[in-house]
Amino acid sequence: MYGFHGRLLRIDLTTQSYTxxxxxxxxxxxxxxxxxxxxxxxYDHAPPGAEPFSADNPLIFTSAPLVGTGLTTTAKYAxxxxxxxxxxxxxxxxxxxxxxxxxxxxxDALVITGAAGQxxxxxxxxxxxxxxxxxxxxxxxxxxxEERIRHAERTEKGAEARVAAIGRAGENLVxxxxxxxxxxxxGRGGVGAVFGAKKLKAVALRxxxxxxxxxxxxxxxIAATLRERSVGPQTAKYREIGTVANLAVxxxxxxxxxxxxxxxxxxxxxxLSGESFVTNGFSQTHGCAACTIxxxxxxxxxxxxxxxxxxxxxxxxxxxCGIEEPDAVLRAARLCDRYGLDTISTGGTIAxxxxxxxxxxxxxxxETGLSFGNAEAIxxxxxxxxxxxxxxxxxxxxxxxxxxxxxxxxxxxxMHVKGMExxxxxxxxxxxxxxxxxxxxxxxxxxxxxxxxxxxxxQVDRLQADAGRGALVAASEDFSAVLDSLIxxxxxxxxxxxxxxxxxxxxxxxxxWDYTAAGLKQVGERINTLKKLFNMREGWQPEDDWLPPxxxxxxxxxxVAQGVGLTPDELRLMIQSYYAxxxxxxxxxxxxxKKREFGL
Amino acid sequence: MDTQASTRSPALSAVILSGGKSSRMGRPKALLPFxxxxxxxxxxxxxxxxxxxxxxxxxxxxxxxxxxxTLVHDTVAYQGPVGGLCYGLQATRGxxxxxxxxxxxxxxxxxxxxxxxxxxxxxxxxxxxxxxWQDRLQPLHAVYRRSVVPHLQEQLAAQRLRPVYLYDTVPTxxxxxxxIKRFDPEGLSFLNMNTQADYQAAxxxxxxxxxxxxxxxxxFGVARLTARTSRVALTLSAEATLGDALTVLGVECxxxxxxxxxxxxxxxxxxxxxxxxxxxxxxxxxxxxxxxRAGDSLLILSSDAGG
Ligand code: SF4
Numbered sequence: 001m002y003g004f005h006g007r008l009l010r011i012d013l014t015t016q017s018y019t020x021x022x023x024x025x026x027x028x029x030x031x032x033x034x035x036x037x038x039x040x041x042x043y044d045h046a047p048p049g050a051e052p053f054s055a056d057n058p059l060i061f062t063s064a065p066l067v068g069t070g071l072t073t074t075a076k077y078a079x080x081x082x083x084x085x086x087x088x089x090x091x092x093x094x095x096x097x098x099x100x101x102x103x104x105x106x107x108d109a110l111v112i113t114g115a116a117g118q119x120x121x122x123x124x125x126x127x128x129x130x131x132x133x134x135x136x137x138x139x140x141x142x143x144x145x146e147e148r149i150r151h152a153e154r155t156e157k158g159a160e161a162r163v164a165a166i167g168r169a170g171e172n173l174v175x176x177x178x179x180x181x182x183x184x185x186x187g188r189g190g191v192g193a194v195f196g197a198k199k200l201k202a203v204a205l206r207x208x209x210x211x212x213x214x215x216x217x218x219x220x221x222i223a224a225t226l227r228e229r230s231v232g233p234q235t236a237k238y239r240e241i242g243t244v245a246n247l248a249v250x251x252x253x254x255x256x257x258x259x260x261x262x263x264x265x266x267x268x269x270x271x272l273s274g275e276s277f278v279t280n281g282f283s284q285t286h287g288c289a290a291c292t293i294x295x296x297x298x299x300x301x302x303x304x305x306x307x308x309x310x311x312x313x314x315x316x317x318x319x320x321c322g323i324e325e326p327d328a329v330l331r332a333a334r335l336c337d338r339y340g341l342d343t344i345s346t347g348g349t350i351a352x353x354x355x356x357x358x359x360x361x362x363x364x365x366x367e368t369g370l371s372f373g374n375a376e377a378i379x380x381x382x383x384x385x386x387x388x389x390x391x392x393x394x395x396x397x398x399x400x401x402x403x404x405x406x407x408x409x410x411x412x413x414x415m416h417v418k419g420m421e422x423x424x425x426x427x428x429x430x431x432x433x434x435x436x437x438x439x440x441x442x443x444x445x446x447x448x449x450x451x452x453x454x455x456x457x458x459q460v461d462r463l464q465a466d467a468g469r470g471a472l473v474a475a476s477e478d479f480s481a482v483l484d485s486l487i488x489x490x491x492x493x494x495x496x497x498x499x500x501x502x503x504x505x506x507x508x509x510x511x512x513w514d515y516t517a518a519g520l521k522q523v524g525e526r527i528n529t530l531k532k533l534f535n536m537r538e539g540w541q542p543e544d545d546w547l548p549p550x551x552x553x554x555x556x557x558x559x560v561a562q563g564v565g566l567t568p569d570e571l572r573l574m575i576q577s578y579y580a581x582x583x584x585x586x587x588x589x590x591x592x593x594k595k596r597e598f599g600l
Numbered sequence: 601m602d603t604q605a606s607t608r609s610p611a612l613s614a615v616i617l618s619g620g621k622s623s624r625m626g627r628p629k630a631l632l633p634f635x636x637x638x639x640x641x642x643x644x645x646x647x648x649x650x651x652x653x654x655x656x657x658x659x660x661x662x663x664x665x666x667x668x669x670t671l672v673h674d675t676v677a678y679q680g681p682v683g684g685l686c687y688g689l690q691a692t693r694g695x696x697x698x699x700x701x702x703x704x705x706x707x708x709x710x711x712x713x714x715x716x717x718x719x720x721x722x723x724x725x726x727x728x729x730x731x732x733w734q735d736r737l738q739p740l741h742a743v744y745r746r747s748v749v750p751h752l753q754e755q756l757a758a759q760r761l762r763p764v765y766l767y768d769t770v771p772t773x774x775x776x777x778x779x780i781k782r783f784d785p786e787g788l789s790f791l792n793m794n795t796q797a798d799y800q801a802a803x804x805x806x807x808x809x810x811x812x813x814x815x816x817x818x819x820f821g822v823a824r825l826t827a828r829t830s831r832v833a834l835t836l837s838a839e840a841t842l843g844d845a846l847t848v849l850g851v852e853c854x855x856x857x858x859x860x861x862x863x864x865x866x867x868x869x870x871x872x873x874x875x876x877x878x879x880x881x882x883x884x885x886x887x888x889x890x891x892x893r894a895g896d897s898l899l900i901l902s903s904d905a906g907g
Contacts, residue, residue: 233859233874236822237902245821249901252818253881275824311907425906446906456905457876458884494874494904560881 002214003065003511004028009107011129013198014114018129033064035091036485036527038080043534045111052084053197055115062109063102064487065510071223072230073489075099075289083189085175085398086419086443088535090189095288098181101162104207121202123153126209134201141167141338142180149204165202166192167340169386174396176345187342214512222506229495230292238491242297243311244274254561255426258319259372260351261415264426265559266319293491301330309333315424316347322372332379339386348421350381352399352414361410364391412549417444427551429561430455431465435574436473439545441531449477465570470577478524526598542587611695614651615688618702619659619674624794629703632799634806640702657688680761681739686752701740703792705802710841710889711783715743718773727770731780733790739763783891809838813894817849820901823860827853843888876903
């Protein structure tokens with residue numbers, strides 16, 4: 001077999017046992033690797049209705065056919081489970097050397113079930129699995145854990161293990177805890193908390209296996225073209241500034257949510273802009289393994305530490321929480337990394353709490369001094385969330401669950417979809433994105449579709465809703481599903497001539513199987529159908545595809561999109577158009593016919 | 601078809617109908633002076649930047665100044681626009697023609713280019729491209745294929761003198777106000793004159809248009825880092841387009857040339873792939889012919905917004 005190993009490793013933490021199993025090639029052709037393979041395995045390996053924190057909920061790591069081919073931006077893996085934040089599918093991506101090592105241990109997937117009795121980490125090699133105590137690692141950050149395990153597991157010949165680990169937040173089952181490796185995070189959906197529930201601190205990998213590709217020459221030719229394009233004008237933004245470049249643009253376009261989505265634009269947008277970060281301070285460029293774009297930016301805080309910063313983190317603590325000082329945002333990012341917290345959900349939940357404090361809805365908050373823009377109070381809450389201390393215990397549940405404890409008014413401005421906090425895209429001024437966020441299987445997500453691209457390109461009138469958006473969102477989700485299953489970084493997406501034809505050609509060269517553009521498109525649709533099927537099985541209801549009440553009742557009060565709102569009827573129209581584009585019924589349920597079409 | 605084409609196409613002609621009645625004006629509209637020159641001379645001069653073949657249809661006894669055009673006279677005294685259209689198209693050498701009346705001082709060439717480009721729209725061929733402005737079709741600011749002549753002759757024979765009958769007969773592309781506004785935000789193209797008061801107002805407008813406008817370019821991302829500034833103020837001619845603004849920007853900020861802007865041999869600048877432009881935080885535009893208005897802000901940003 002080329003491109004894949006054709007097998008997975010099942011690990012049971014309860015019994016400390018493991019076994020290898022073949023993966024049918026029909027499954028690999030149908031869903032590729034990454035997110036697609038993860039969704040497919042989750043459907044089969046998770047008992048219906050399994051609680052996210054139960055031993056039954058599988059934690060699935062998947063590799064992908066392009067990993068290890070030398071193709072730029074492909075050192076990635078997916079980790080898939082049932083999310084403790086949403087109760088639906090969590091499919092997160094992360095990257096770098098851990099991803100390369102996953103492929104080297106000779107499997108396409110790890111399926112980890114059960115729960116350990118004591119803190120544990122796994123050392124996985126080509127030969128099998130060792131279950132190690134992690135008692136001495138409890139309370140350490142992911143980075144410290146990674147360093148300790150790498151040191152401990154280095155072989156006499158100096159072979160290194162690659163490690164993905166959780167921090168304190170994961171151990172304490174914070175519902176939006178991350179899994180981290182080499183400073184990268186599988187961020188959204190609370191994968192880290194599922195680790196914590198299993199008393200699993202880390203997974204270490206050390207392998208030697210290689211996967212051959214069917215047509216080396218062809219793969220190298222395509223790789224060379226993409227490498228060249230990856231350093232051209234299409235990616236200049238990522239190379240020169242990184243994703244933080246979004247802030248100033250979004251602000252100017254009335255698409256930067258501020259103060260818990262109460263407003264836009266942000267007074268300090270200039271000071272917090274990516275351009276200012278790059279111009280005013282020391283910054284360093286980094287990249288994932290095997291990447292020529294290298295979009296990561298590290299900025300030095302006043303205390304002298306270099307800190308990675310992405311747009312979503314900058315948004316979540318800057319405009320969303322009202323923090324105006326760049327250094328405070330860097331410190332917030334650092335704390336989230338240290339404890340292993342998803343920055344979007346952390347910022348989103350704190351912003352929600354700040355509004356509760358503003359409105360006097362939650363008396364206990366008074367002691368914290370929390371208010372929008374009060375950087376010290378906001379920063380102090382981050383460790384409290386990770387330790388589940390004081391009000392942090394409620395915030396650790398995420399804004400949806402925390403709001404149910406406070407009351408209906410607080411629920412009306414809890415800015416989440418399916419329990420996942422919204423990313424930094426203002427849905428009222430980005431109507432295609434509004435639909436994308438409402439229907440996304442993993443909750444309010446800006447990664448599993450690029451619905452905002454239609455809004456930001458002038459392809460549609462971004463301030464108006466219409467029935468054409470369903471098809472755009474479905475197509476964008478399918479595109480992302482293929483991208484996330486090959487896996488190729490989304491920042492390479494503009495470097496293809498014709499994405500489906502180019503990647504079909506590439507996949508044929510890697511696997512030796514026949515792929516066509518139309519076939520790959522269908523793979524994208526199949527993967528999204530699978531995710532939805534999983535969610536339906538886990539209790540999805542039509543009202544789960546919806547947006548927070550604030551977005552549907554309050555027009556934007558200022559900025560270039562002043563007065564623009566989104567009515568429930570407009571959202572309903574777009575959602576119906578999405579179901580129609582997908583061939584689902586009016587309730588958004590997948591028909592038997594559709595299941596048959598995809599052999600599901 | 602390339603909407604950016606600014607060269608003169610031999611396949612296309614222009615027709616100016618100058619035979620209409622000028623009863624309310626009290627003198628021939630074609631001869632109303634602007635800057636001391638009859639309006640029709642301005643129109644011919646402007647249209648000749650695009651069309652090498654220009655036909656002027658005059659009334660049977662109308663006299664006009666000497667112009668580099670093919671002059672034809674209505675054989676029958678004024679039969680409404682259909683008559684002039686029919687005679688004019690018959691006299692053209694091209695396969696299609698832009699047709700206008702003679703009393704419109706503010707023709708916008710980029711908009712005319714756009715109309716011509718719409719003869720072939722999304723793979724469909726049209727015989728007529730006609731704008732709709734203020735809820736009215738604008739038959740005397742439209743593009744017609746020469747192949748419609750037999751239909752017009754039939755209409756004339758049947759005394760069906762309204763152009764709209766033609767639109768019901770042949771494939772017709774109606775251009776919406778939203779499309780028009782991209783090139784001509786105020787609809788100046790359709791501003792015609794029937795009375796002395798109209799003429800005076802047009803003269804005032806003519807003078808305004810000779811005053812330059814100010815626009816601001818706001819640079820984001822790599823463009824800002826490259827230019828080392830976030831804003832550039834530009835002074836542009838009153839009828840400046842996006843292409844004109846980018847050209848001036850290239851002169852003001854030469855650092856942008858080669859990375860964000862490219863310039864052709866004639867010095868016209870355009871955005872490189874990877875960059876896009878938004879006007880006033882509202883509309884994303886790439887068409888170099890997009891007209892700018894005084895006070896517009898031009899945002900230059902990565903075409904990969906988001907992520
Ligand atoms: S572009 Fe950025 S996120 Fe993507 S692979 Fe490269 S460094 Fe990693």
